[in-house]
Every structure is written in structure tokens, then in C-alpha cells.
Amino acid sequence: MNQADCDFSPMKLAIKEDIRRVITELQNNLAAMDDENNCLLGSFQKIKEHFIQIQMAAANFYLHCYLSPYTNKNPEISISVQNMSIRRHGGLIVIQREDSLDALIHPGILLRAELTHSLLESIFFPGNPLHDGAVMVNRDQIVSAANILPLSDRYTGDKKLGTRHRAALGLTERSDALVLVVSEETGRISFALNGHLYPINTMG
Template identity: 50%
Template sequence: MDEMESQLTPVIKKNLSSTLSQINSKIESMINKIEVQGCGILTEFENIHRIFNQLQLQASSFYLNSYLSPFTDIFDELTISIQHLSERKHGGLIVIKRDDPLHQLMSSGIPVGANLSPALLESIFYPGSPLHDGAVLVEGNMIISAGNVLPLSKITYENKKLGTRHRAAIGLSERSDALVLVVSEETGKISFAFQGNLYPVQSGAPHMN
């Protein structure tokens, strides 16, 4: 994600610096406890892990906006849709086309050709819908197709905890510059795949505007 480092806003920089300073203080406290007590640091480990997770979520949410903004201006619609899917634990898989052609990388789904709206996107992923297990392809502000099948990642066999949606999201991002949004059907957690990696997005809303 180095290509976006220069675009960090002052507010984001301040929040990240503050959180890292908080982590540094806790690590120094742990070192002192180890030297004096030799034990009793499990709680501190848990706190640092929690803070690191919050830091990753904040950074991922910012980068999601940075990666999407040149290719679509429907941040509000995507934010509302993804949040609703997350709250209801309706699994979702949304491909945002960037520069690379995708027609040879994913099996053709059902043509939609409609402006993206929260109601339409949520109806596609409603449990029991004929298209809810496939991926939606978004180009610009349009839903091009639904029910698409994506290539599974070649490396996810090492991580059996990843579900099919997440493996598919990573798989397409390994082969193209597409950004793929994923909502877990089991947990409702939001993440996105880009350049072969999977990143969590801040809970509550993926801050894309």
C-alpha cells in the first residue's frame, strides 16, 4: 500500500501517530513489568492487540476510499449497502473494476446494466436470491452484472478459515487491479481484497466518502 502513503490526510496522520504512541507506551510498560515482576503481562498483550486491530481498521478504511475514489463516485450508495449487509449478516461480494479488463478472469453472470442503488444491491444479496452467492461487477456507477464466479486464490489452501467469498475476492485481486469488497455471512465483518491481500474495514461503516 506504499503508493498511497503520500495521500494521508493530516487528520489520519494525527490519529495514526497518536495510536502508535499509545502502543509504544504500553510496550514500555510491559518491559518494566517483565524486569520487575517477570509476569502479569497477558492483559497488556491483549490491550496492545486490540489497539493494533483498531489501527489497522482505521488505515484500511482510509485506503479503501483512496483506491476507489478515482474509479467511482458512488461512495454513499456503497457505504449504505455494505453497512446494511453487514448489520443483517447477508454475505456480499462486490467487484469494483479499475483499469484491468476482467472478462477473461471471471465467468459471465447475469447482465444487469443498472445504476447502483442500495435497494438493488441489497436485493441481489438477499439470502435465497438466485444471484446472492455470486459476485456483483461494478464499473463506474453501474452494476454491470451479478452472479459472477471469480477465480479462487491459489494460496488460500494454507488458510482453511477463509470462506469461498474471501478466497474468490483474493483470487481476482491476485490477477488484476480490481478491488473486491466482501461481507462475511457468518460474522457480518467487512473487508476488501486488493493486490492479493485482504484488509478489514472499520466496523460501523467503511468510511468511503
């Protein structure tokens, strides 16, 4: 997917249509506020749920846009994180972009293997000696596994944020890398970029 694909993709058009639908719902609620007998709390809850769905769809859209210039293995990565999410196998996948990461990570085990979803999933299978660290991806290759990333200092006191998420934030605070995280506890998939964490829905 190149930049033109991102600009005119069906996914983007669907997100824009969802936003228009929410705007219409908000306008209808604004008009309905004049009727004091009309309780809008249920409607507000539905709008909130729609916002969350739009956010996740938008994050999925931007993830594809951010990855496409740097790897042709988007489908393999997507399949792997979906399968890991279903099985609740934790994962941490670093996609190198322009910045060198050599000075930022503690190197793990060199692999230099073609990126496939089956190889990614096997690396993060519980009990595999490599599953606790991060996989490093450069272009279409898994360069290494069991890499140790710098942790974000901003979230030291946040017990709800696991080590994988703090590591994803820590690396993206210091580089332009994109880091995918699969939560072992919940199965939720997120990606980190520029020191921010975004939940995504790759099944959408």
C-alpha cells in the same frame, strides 16, 4: 476523496495518534519489566487489542483511498456493506480499476444500473437468484450480477476460508481489481487487493 484528501484526512491523523499511543504503552511496559512483581500480561492483551483496532481503521482508510479514483459511490457502497454485515447477508462486490476483467470472470446477468445501496442490498438478499455470485462495479454503475470469479489456489486446503473470500483473492491475484467481501457466517467485512485480504470496520 483524492490523493491529497488521503494524505491529510482526519482519519489518517487519528490512526497516527493511535500508533503513538501504543508506542507509549510499549515503552511503559519496557520500563515496568524491571519490576518482577508487576505482571504485564493484561497490558499486553490490551495492546494487542489496540493493534487490531488500528489495523482495521487503517484498512478502512486505505479502502477509501483505493476506491476514490474509480468511483464516486463510496458512501453507497459503505452503507450497503454495513447493512449486509448487520443482517449477515453474504456479499461479493468487485470494483474494476485499470485492468480489464473480461477474460478473468464468467459473466453473469447484465444490469447496467446506477449504483445505489438499496439495489446492492437487494441483489444480495438471501433467496434472490443473483445473490450467490459477484456484483461487478465500473465507475458509478452496477454492470452485472451473478458473476463467477476465479478461486485462489493458495487456499484450497483452508476450510476456514469460504468460497467468497477465495474468489476475492483469486481475482485480485490476477488483476488490480478491488473486491469487497461480507461474510454470511460472521458478518465481517473484508477487502481484497493484490492477492491479500484485509479486515475493515466501515462503522468506525
